[in-house]
Amino acid sequence: MAINLYMVRHGETYFNFLHRFQGWSDAPLTSKGIQHGLDAGARLGSIHFDGAYSSDLTRAIHTARYILKNNQAKSPSEPTELPDFREQFFGSFEGIDSEVVTTTLGAYQSEPFNTYSDFITELGMAEAMDTIHQADPFKFAENDEQWWTRVSHGFEDIRSRHHDGDNVLIVSHGTTIRGIADKLDRHDLASNSVKNGALMRIELLPDTATILSFNDDTTVF
Incomplete structure (x- = not known):
C-alpha cells in the first residue's frame, strides 16, 4: 500500500502568458488559468481526497x-498551504523575460542552447x-540542494499526515514538478515542460516513490 499523490501544476498566470520567470513572485490566473x-x-x-x-x-x-x-x-473544500511545495526561487531573474534569462545563462555554459527548455x-x-x-549576482536564487532539501521536507510532512491508501491532492509548480521527476530518476520526463493544469501521479511509499503518470491533462478518474 502507498499514499496516492495527485500533483497538479497551477493554471496559467499572466506571467506564464508573457513568458516571464515567476518563481516566488506571483501573478493572478488568467481566465484560461481559471x-x-x-x-x-x-x-x-x-476522487475522495483525504488531504488537499x-x-x-x-x-x-x-x-x-x-x-x-x-x-x-x-473532499476538503479548502486547501492547506504547504510552503515546501513552492516553485524554485529564481532570485534576480524573477519577472524577467525567459529569452533574456536564457541569454544570460548561456554565458555560464560552454555549449550553446536556444531556449530555456x-x-x-x-x-x-x-x-x-x-x-x-x-548566474544570480545576489545569489538569492535557490540551487539544487536548497530546493531539494525544502521539497524533501514536504514529502516527509505528507508521510506524517497520511496513511496507506490515502488520496492526496497537491497543487504545485512546473519547475518543482519537473525537478521531482528528475530526483525520482525519470530524467526523460523532466525534460518536458509541464502543462498548466496537468497532473503527475506518484505512489509514495515510506522510503521510495514511483511516478505513475506525468503531464496528464486528459484522463478522467
Missing part, C-alpha cells in the same frame, strides 16, 4: 480551490538550478 483549475477538478471530481494541499503562492491556492470546487467526493534538456534539472544560482 479554466485549467476547473477542468482539472472535473477530471479528478470522483497547495503551495502558499496565490496561483497554486486559487487553482486548488477551483479543483476542489468541482469535486463530488466529499533546451537548457534543461541539455543540463538536467540539478545543473540548471545550480547555474541559475551561479
